[in-house]
Amino acid sequence: MPPSSPPFAVVIGVDSSTQSTKAAVTDAGTGRLLAVGRAPHSVTGEHGARESDPELWWSALRDAVAAGLKEAGVTPEAVTGIAVAGQQHGLVVLDAQGRPLRPAMLWNDTRAAPQAAALTERLGGARAWLERTGTVPVASMTAAKWQWLRENEPDLAVAAVRLPHDFLTERLCGVALTDPGDASGTCWYSTATGAYDPEVLDLIGLAPELLPALAPGGGSRAGSLTARAAEQLGLPEGIAVGVGTGDNMAAAVGLGLGGAGLLDHPVLSLGTSGTVFAATRARPASEALAGFAAADGTYLPLACTLNCTLAVDRIAELLGLDREDAEPGGEVVLLPYLDGERTPDLPHAAGLLMGLRHATSGRQILGAAYEGAAFTLLRALDELLRACGLDPDAPGAAARPVRLIGGGARGRAWAETVRRLSGRPVLVPEAEELVALGAAALAAGAVSGHDPVAIATAWDTGRGTLLPALPRDLSAWRRLSDALERATPALLS
Numbered sequence: 001m002p003p004s005s006p007p008f009a010v011v012i013g014v015d016s017s018t019q020s021t022k023a024a025v026t027d028a029g030t031g032r033l034l035a036v037g038r039a040p041h042s043v044t045g046e047h048g049a050r051e052s053d054p055e056l057w058w059s060a061l062r063d064a065v066a067a068g069l070k071e072a073g074v075t076p077e078a079v080t081g082i083a084v085a086g087q088q089h090g091l092v093v094l095d096a097q098g099r100p101l102r103p104a105m106l107w108n109d110t111r112a113a114p115q116a117a118a119l120t121e122r123l124g125g126a127r128a129w130l131e132r133t134g135t136v137p138v139a140s141m142t143a144a145k146w147q148w149l150r151e152n153e154p155d156l157a158v159a160a161v162r163l164p165h166d167f168l169t170e171r172l173c174g175v176a177l178t179d180p181g182d183a184s185g186t187c188w189y190s191t192a193t194g195a196y197d198p199e200v201l202d203l204i205g206l207a208p209e210l211l212p213a214l215a216p217g218g219g220s221r222a223g224s225l226t227a228r229a230a231e232q233l234g235l236p237e238g239i240a241v242g243v244g245t246g247d248n249m250a251a252a253v254g255l256g257l258g259g260a261g262l263l264d265h266p267v268l269s270l271g272t273s274g275t276v277f278a279a280t281r282a283r284p285a286s287e288a289l290a291g292f293a294a295a296d297g298t299y300l301p302l303a304c305t306l307n308c309t310l311a312v313d314r315i316a317e318l319l320g321l322d323r324e325d326a327e328p329g330g331e332v333v334l335l336p337y338l339d340g341e342r343t344p345d346l347p348h349a350a351g352l353l354m355g356l357r358h359a360t361s362g363r364q365i366l367g368a369a370y371e372g373a374a375f376t377l378l379r380a381l382d383e384l385l386r387a388c389g390l391d392p393d394a395p396g397a398a399a400r401p402v403r404l405i406g407g408g409a410r411g412r413a414w415a416e417t418v419r420r421l422s423g424r425p426v427l428v429p430e431a432e433e434l435v436a437l438g439a440a441a442l443a444a445g446a447v448s449g450h451d452p453v454a455i456a457t458a459w460d461t462g463r464g465t466l467l468p469a470l471p472r473d474l475s476a477w478r479r480l481s482d483a484l485e486r487a488t489p490a491l492l493s
């Protein structure tokens with residue numbers, strides 16, 4: 001698509017994720033990425049704790065927007081809208097003035113695993129959760145974190161409960177609103193009714209008035225940039241602020257996926273978290289998946305791993321290798337569950353290395369780390385396809401490409417490992433920041449009133465390079481399957 005000629009309207013899509021904030025300064029007419037401003041975050045905690053100060057997300061957002069505008073060379077007056085996509089599930093608790101009472105408990109904090117198991121039983125088991133909320137609680141889900149907080153810090157005087165993206169959106173426009181997509185990651189929102197589930201809120205002792213109102217969809221307008229936020233960001237007061245959504249939901253928007261009925265190419269995202277997801281109009285219910293909603297309230301079944309790019313990079317660092325030095329693992333199996341694991345649900349697991357020989361090289365161990373991380377996600381992809389009524393082993397099924405996004409999609413070793421273990425073609429979109437671009441489409445939707453998925457489709461942000469299928473490495477797959485099956489009893493404790 002040819003770039004619009006200046007002066008053109010600019011929207012800013014913000015991706016506030018675990019490690020950093022990225023602000024995509026985007027030509028609202030064409031979707032051309034003019035610049036991406038970045039600012040890092042810090043995550044602290046040990047023994048399963050993972051926390052960040054929400055105030056740091058706010059200052060990172062300001063820094064990333066300023067850096068993006070400077071690099072793009074556009075004047076603030078050209079900006080007509082902004083929207084935020086945030087890391088999912090984080091529990092933000094505020095006082096009556098909107099100040100964080102404590103650091104946010106993040107999606108990869110595993111301390112609430114016992115609370116998740118207890119809540120599952122108290123509502124009547126996994127089926128009951130699937131029917132109501134679409135998702136069975138694990139430690140990542142906000143409801144389990146809230147229960148952990150009640151049990152461990154009962155004296156906290158909480159006046160408001162937020163997710164990362166709606167905390168930031170409220171800072172921008174002063175309106176407490178969330179969207180169906182990110183709300184569906186709390187386990188107190190029902191994908192069956194499209195509303196908060198009163199029985200779940202009762203079960204976890206969470207007063208509904210502490211929660212933001214539910215907007216019809218992430219593409220709608222939450223409000224206007226307040227004078228205070230405008231001053232802090234150096235942007236015009238009154239510009240449109242989109243409702244925003246969770247980061248995976250925004251990536252789906254950025255790819256132009258909108259639950260068109262048929263499951264299109266599923267998506268594999270390789271970042272701090274590893275995720276597989278697909279947009280669909282059917283409401284799949286599987287214990288192996290999170291039955292999330294998309295930003296517009298259609299469905300986005302998803303599976304998420306805690307150990308993806310950071311775990312593989314850590315193994316490379318331990319071995320003194322570059323991340324691209326990997327070779328296929330051969331007999332070596334490495335289950336890289338350095339942070340415990342969510343898919344499969346092994347919150348107390350640690351990494352496991354098997355099959356070492358005198359002849360084993362460091363490059364093979366690194367290759368085995370990629371294989372372990374990719375296998376865990378591809379196994380979840382098979383579950384996702386089954387839950388959507390598709391047989392992943394049917395003749396011809398492997399011809400269906402998988403879209404590869406996130407920081408890891410830039411790496412040769414990641415793409416090769418996914419191709420070899422899946423036997424599928426892999427489509428790598430040219431656009432590098434699909435979460436931030438999805439947020440930019442949400443901002444453009446808030447400005448114009450148009451459907452953000454249609455906007456991203458017109459921007460053609462999903463276009464990319466199709467890497468043909470490689471013969472599937474079934475012996476590596478079987479080795480990994482057997483190893484995981486045999487190790488699971490030990491990894492459970």
Ligand SMILES: Nc1ncnc2c1ncn2[C@@H]1O[C@H](COP(=O)(O)OP(=O)(O)O)[C@@H](O)[C@H]1O
Nearest residue numbers: 017018019271272273309310406407408410411
């Ligand atoms: N060229 C590359 N090859 C492999 N991994 C990469 C490459 N560039 C970035 N990464 C990895 O991508 C991760 C960041 O991915 P990103 O999707 O931006 O993260 P987040 O999930 O926090 O948004 C980093 O942990 C880094 O290890």
Ligand SMILES: O=C(CO)[C@@H](O)[C@H](O)COP(=O)(O)O
Nearest residue numbers: 017018087088107272273304
């Ligand atoms: O928990 C999930 C999805 O359910 C994660 O995908 C988080 O949303 C964190 O995302 P990144 O920081 O990896 O972008």
